[in-house]
Amino acid sequence: xKEVEQDPGPFNVPEGATVAFNCTYSxxxxxxxxxxxxxCRKEPKLLMSVYSxxxxxxxxxxQLNRASQYISLLIRDSKLSDSATYLCVxxxxxxxxxxxxxxxxxxxxxxx
Amino acid sequence: EPEVTQTPxxxxxxxxxxxxxRCVPISNxxxxxxxxxxxxxxxxxxxxxxxxxxxxxxxxxDDQFSVERPDGSNFTLKIRSTKLEDSAMYFCxxxxxxxxxxxxxxxxxxxSIL
Numbered sequence: 001x002k003e004v005e006q007d008p009g010p011f012n013v014p015e016g017a018t019v020a021f022n023c024t025y026s027x028x029x030x031x032x033x034x035x036x037x038x039x040c041r042k043e044p045k046l047l048m049s050v051y052s053x054x055x056x057x058x059x060x061x062x063q064l065n066r067a068s069q070y071i072s073l074l075i076r077d078s079k080l081s082d083s084a085t086y087l088c089v090x091x092x093x094x095x096x097x098x099x100x101x102x103x104x105x106x107x108x109x110x111x112x
Numbered sequence: 113e114p115e116v117t118q119t120p121x122x123x124x125x126x127x128x129x130x131x132x133x134r135c136v137p138i139s140n141x142x143x144x145x146x147x148x149x150x151x152x153x154x155x156x157x158x159x160x161x162x163x164x165x166x167x168x169x170x171x172x173x174d175d176q177f178s179v180e181r182p183d184g185s186n187f188t189l190k191i192r193s194t195k196l197e198d199s200a201m202y203f204c205x206x207x208x209x210x211x212x213x214x215x216x217x218x219x220x221x222x223x224s225i226l
Binding site: 031032034038041042043044045046049051087091092099100101102103104105 | 212222
């Protein structure tokens with residue numbers, strides 16, 4: 001299994017739709033997980049941290065299934081401004097200083 | 113909201129030259145990182161830095177690369193003898209503590225090697 005694997009998309013959805021992204025990871029010892037969003041040619045911006053079974057922030061819900069080594073991100077009531085690439089991020093195996101392993105990202109395009 | 117700042121935003125350099133990319137991490141953060149992203153590819157870890165020394169580095173971070181914290185605020189990445197394949201976005205990040213903590217990214221330096 002790859003360290004972090006995501007469906008590349010693109011996901012093309014209308015405004016108001018609910019969309020879900022999936023991510024699998026290989027390091028069973030990982031204790032924390034992150035979703036970042038990245039706009040074209042911009043820096044990754046932290047969207048959500050996940051430390052236990054899940055997290056919810058407004059329209060965004062992240063769920064973690066440790067047994068299956070699977071994380072999901074659900075976006076409800078999609079807005080045009082949600083169009084971006086969503087990056088699943090997991091701490092690396094080796095050290096204790098926190099290098100992050102990024103997935104290739106899932107591209108979302110919200111249409112009017 | 114405090115942020116990580118990077119300069120320059122775009123650097124164009126002839127192959128074989130040396131470049132220095134600069135970063136000012138968030139002031140109360142203790143862990144600093146460099147990542148790169150080649151166009152169309154994923155973000156890749158280069159190096160982490162804590163307590164004035166490298167704490168971890170990837171296979172990409174070979175002798176061509178070095179990092180330094182020359183004063184209390186700046187954190188630099190030096191790339192010697194640049195190659196065409198060094199062309200990428202370079203992101204600096206910082207976190208308050210290390211493992212299991214989110215990292216906050218600067219807006220990047222686009223490095224173009226000619």
